[in-house]
Amino acid sequence: MTEPGAQSVESGAHAEVEGLIDNLFRRSAGQIVAYLTRLLGPENLELAEESVQEALIKALQGWPYSGVPNNPGGWLFQVAKNTALDAVRRNSNFASKHPEIVAELDRKAASTDHVDAHLEEQLRDDELRMLFMCCHPALSPNLSVPLSLKIVGGFGVGEITRALLSNETTIAQRLVRAKRQIRESNISLELPSGRDLSQRLDAVLEVVYLIFNEGYAAFSGENLIRSELCFEAMRLGKLVADSSLGSPKVHALLSLMAFQAARLPARVDSEGNMVLLEYQDRQLWDRQLVAFAFRELEQSAEGDEITSYHVQAALASVHAHGEDEASTDWVTILSLYDQLIALAPSPIVALNRAVAVAKVHGPEQAMREIDEVVDQGALKSYYLLHAVRGRLLRQMGKAADAAANFRSALECPCSEPERKFLQKLLADCEEGA
Amino acid sequence: MPKFMILIYETDATSGKLGPEKQKAVLDKYAEWNKSLRDKGVFTGSERLSSAGRVLRKADQKLRIHDGPYAESKEVFGGYWAIEVGSFEEAVECCRNSPHLDYGGTLEIREITTCPVN
Amino acid sequence: MAKFLLLLYDNPADWQTFSPEEMQQAIGKYMGWAQKLAQKGILVGSDKLQDNGRVVRKSANQVRVSDGPYAESKEVFGGYFAIEVKDYDAAVAECRDCPHLDYGGTIEVRQVDVIPGR
Numbered sequence: 001m002t003e004p005g006a007q008s009v010e011s012g013a014h015a016e017v018e019g020l021i022d023n024l025f026r027r028s029a030g031q032i033v034a035y036l037t038r039l040l041g042p043e044n045l046e047l048a049e050e051s052v053q054e055a056l057i058k059a060l061q062g063w064p065y066s067g068v069p070n071n072p073g074g075w076l077f078q079v080a081k082n083t084a085l086d087a088v089r090r091n092s093n094f095a096s097k098h099p100e101i102v103a104e105l106d107r108k109a110a111s112t113d114h115v116d117a118h119l120e121e122q123l124r125d126d127e128l129r130m131l132f133m134c135c136h137p138a139l140s141p142n143l144s145v146p147l148s149l150k151i152v153g154g155f156g157v158g159e160i161t162r163a164l165l166s167n168e169t170t171i172a173q174r175l176v177r178a179k180r181q182i183r184e185s186n187i188s189l190e191l192p193s194g195r196d197l198s199q200r201l202d203a204v205l206e207v208v209y210l211i212f213n214e215g216y217a218a219f220s221g222e223n224l225i226r227s228e229l230c231f232e233a234m235r236l237g238k239l240v241a242d243s244s245l246g247s248p249k250v251h252a253l254l255s256l257m258a259f260q261a262a263r264l265p266a267r268v269d270s271e272g273n274m275v276l277l278e279y280q281d282r283q284l285w286d287r288q289l290v291a292f293a294f295r296e297l298e299q300s301a302e303g304d305e306i307t308s309y310h311v312q313a314a315l316a317s318v319h320a321h322g323e324d325e326a327s328t329d330w331v332t333i334l335s336l337y338d339q340l341i342a343l344a345p346s347p348i349v350a351l352n353r354a355v356a357v358a359k360v361h362g363p364e365q366a367m368r369e370i371d372e373v374v375d376q377g378a379l380k381s382y383y384l385l386h387a388v389r390g391r392l393l394r395q396m397g398k399a400a401d402a403a404a405n406f407r408s409a410l411e412c413p414c415s416e417p418e419r420k421f422l423q424k425l426l427a428d429c430e431e432g433a
Numbered sequence: 434m435p436k437f438m439i440l441i442y443e444t445d446a447t448s449g450k451l452g453p454e455k456q457k458a459v460l461d462k463y464a465e466w467n468k469s470l471r472d473k474g475v476f477t478g479s480e481r482l483s484s485a486g487r488v489l490r491k492a493d494q495k496l497r498i499h500d501g502p503y504a505e506s507k508e509v510f511g512g513y514w515a516i517e518v519g520s521f522e523e524a525v526e527c528c529r530n531s532p533h534l535d536y537g538g539t540l541e542i543r544e545i546t547t548c549p550v551n
Numbered sequence: 552m553a554k555f556l557l558l559l560y561d562n563p564a565d566w567q568t569f570s571p572e573e574m575q576q577a578i579g580k581y582m583g584w585a586q587k588l589a590q591k592g593i594l595v596g597s598d599k600l601q602d603n604g605r606v607v608r609k610s611a612n613q614v615r616v617s618d619g620p621y622a623e624s625k626e627v628f629g630g631y632f633a634i635e636v637k638d639y640d641a642a643v644a645e646c647r648d649c650p651h652l653d654y655g656g657t658i659e660v661r662q663v664d665v666i667p668g669r
Contacts, residue, residue, distance in 0.1 A: 481663070496652060540606070
């Protein structure tokens with residue numbers, strides 16, 4: 001039984017077809033590819049993908065006439081297995097060496113009419129193994145991310161291209177390289193153990209959060225596929241959290257993602273303008289996701305390990321606690337940033353911390369900290385560095401200096417909504433000057 | 434039992450181009466075949482399509498409608514017989530005595546899927 | 552009222568490049584269109600034909616059976632929807648919003664002949 005909040009994590013956001021739940025095809029594709037890959041071996045990943053594509057096409061061609069079957073997932077599973085079975089039988093060498101695989105593929109379900117709970121569990125397990133395989137150390141993150149999206153997420157190459165703001169040739173090449181690497185390194189679906197498993201889990205969480213951030217960096221109206229990534233990342237996080245590999249830090253990441261995703265509806269106004277956290281209409285925040293995030297935060301509190309996900313989730317929760325911007329507990333936020341800087345120092349964290357410093361100790365101190373602490377070389381082309389400095393200078397009454405910083409910000413790469421936002425800041429400055 | 438459609442692709446005979454005298458002979462032969470299928474207990478339906486029709490396609494998102502189909506472009510589908518038999522082999526057997534083959538026509542046998550798999 | 556078959560031709564290879572999500576959306580559109588026909592009370596039947604049947608011909612007085620039809624270059628007849636409407640114009644009108652056209656498919660509209668004495 002899924003809980004509210006978890007419901008939207010699992011189903012994403014889409015229009016419905018009668019009898020077909022949201023994202024059924026995409027998720028079935030991921031699960032069945034995982035199942036067939038486990039059965040046939042990762043070196044036959046492409047056969048697994050082709051078999052699933054065949055099943056989806058047959059559904060597309062037939063269901064408009066026959067209607068959606070009672071158990072659409074089961075139907076797709078059966079047809080994909082049949083397709084794989086035909087291919088395996090045609091390769092007599094393979095078939096004779098692996099009669100048990102042929103037998104497994106040939107095994108008919110007692111009834112495809114009803115959902116088989118045992119099969120569901122098996123498919124979730126296979127999907128998890130696939131996700132862990134995609135994050136194998138031999139695959140760099142720029143291969144793991146598109147590979148995970150393709151074979152676990154069930155996204156198409158075009159969709160991944162738009163999601164990652166890349167081009168199709170690049171994505172296609174990365175997928176080819178990833179699959180080649182899997183074959184050459186003999187990467188298997190076996191889960192590692194001990195420390196290797198722990199490292200692999202960290203890699204998985206990193207990839208999941210990368211996928212989330214790709215989606216979160218988008219603004220609605222820019223591309224719906226990108227916010228779909230946020231929900232996919234959360235679905236994957238929940239898959240790990242609900243399994244035997246779940247641990248407090250997985251819940252921490254899930255909590256962090258849920259707090260951020262809850263804010264998605266408020267991040268852009270009706271004209272497509274970016275709305276900063278401090279100005280967001282909190283009535284628009286997804287209450288179910290916020291509740292889910294708090295529950296996950298609680299679960300992450302077990303045990304001794306404190307990861308940067310824990311601290312970031314705690315930070316997000318402090319913002320979510322406040323009725324409005326004015327009642328935000330900046331003192332706690334600052335102390336959490338102190339913790340984060342110690343755990344995972346980075347120029348961007350230092351910059352975000354400086355914003356909290358300004359709220360607690362005033363803009364002058366924040367500016368001093370930015371100048372001292374922030375590695376300005378590293379963030380020179382990060383528009384937020386200049387934007388934050390500009391806003392602090394404005395608060396200090398130095399409009400001309402502020403304007404200069406906003407102009408520098410505009411010279412940095414940023415999205416259209418970000419550009420409009422900066423131009424507004426600049427215009428306000430020039431008015432005041 | 435599986436259901437099959439035997440698709441009739443037009444020939445001069447079926448499109449009435451043989452002239453009125455020969456036409457009666459053609460109709461009789463098809464009627465005979467029709468009866469043989471009924472007598473076997475496999476007949477579930479048949480329909481003849483009129484030769485005039487319309488063809489719809491979209492090019493550059495614009496809908497184009499023209500009269501057709503015309504024989505020059507491809508084999509024209511003329512109608513079908515629907516039968517219920519155990520296998521393709523049996524369906525093929527039902528076709529052997531079809532006059533359509535004698536008039537140089539092509540029969541295509543396709544299995545009908547209206548039910549979900551399994 | 553007359554009976555018309557709306558024949559849907561497609562090239563199966565076209566769906567290969569579709570993502571699972573795109574295919575789910577396509578199904579929704581087809582089903583929406585079919586539901587429209589049903590809700591209007593004009594849908595009297597539909598059948599999907601499986602690919603890869605048999606092709607039967609006679610040459611030199613011998614019946615020859617081969618597997619087929621194969622798509623390669625030509626469009627394959629995939630299935631039909633049967634509707635009962637006033638005339639060709641009415642039948643064509645029902646096809647205008649059929650998603651098949653947006654996915655590059657062809658629709659052939661053919662009136663079913665009423666054969667007296669059947």
